[in-house]
Amino acid sequence: MNSNPEEKNMTPTPQNINSTITLTPEQVKSIDALLRHHDIKYWDVRLELLDHIVTKVEDLMTDGQSFDTALLEAHRSFGNGTKRVWNTHTGQSLYVDGSGYQKYMKRRNRRIQREFFRRWWQSCQAFYGRWSGWLITLFYGLLAYYLSANKENLTAPLKIIVFLMFMLPVGMSVFYGIKHRRFMVKKKSIYLDQFLFSMLAPFFIIINPIITVVSPLFPDLLSKQQYLWIISILLALWAVYVIIGNNVYKDALKRYSDLYQKTVNL
DSSP: OOOHHHHHHHHHOHHHHHHOOOOOOOHHHHHHHHHHHOOOOOOHHHHHHHHHHHHHHHHHHTTOOOHHHHHHHHHHHTOOOOEEEETSSSSSSSSSHHHHHHHHHHHHHHHHHHHHHHHHHHHHHHHHHSSSHHHOOOOOOHHHHHHHSSSSTOHHHHHHHHHHHTTTTHHHHHHHHHTTHHHHTTBOOHHHHHHHHHHHHHIIIIHHHHHIIIIHTTTTOOOHHHHHHHHHHHHHHHHHHHHHHHHHHHHHHHHHHHHHTTTTTO
């Protein structure tokens, strides 16, 4: 028995049922508000979470679920708990637990640290693939040695000049931060925070204690000349470490500055 072609066309097919559903701007904003409520203070992490949740909600809605039900399921998929609320149409509350999002943020933090050092190593290989890299290292090594050996004989203006020259790598980081201050100040970025920490941590964890603690407390452990060489080498390596890190940091600032534009209207 032949069926009417028009009736056949009206019959739902898998292609009709599974056609992609796109969330409205209002729905996307409601998800962003949920993440803000759960204290996802870093905008880049929030953007990643937003992308994951929106994609999952759209997939679930394509399968026939309502927006509220799909959002609740996506919320739970991150390990967040819910609490029954009898006076809501969902029967659950999205706002009582955001621990899953916080765990995601911590995992992202660790991945960013690994990513920094991976990118740094790639930049380091490129840096020392040129003669300029070795000359810069030698320059900072001699500068650090001269500063350490003659710190008592340097005039105040010369001390300032030498200090500023040595702090140039850090100044580069500050410059890039000011250049992209439109989101560095108002919006916290876990990616950029970790990059800055990774660049400055070696000085405060390794070099500064040797200068301020080990050398004064254990003057007989090594000769003054040996201390000068060790400190000079460490300072030179740290300066180069920061210079290379700046290349990675600059690329990250540019990349996340562009990415930030996608969130400013949320």
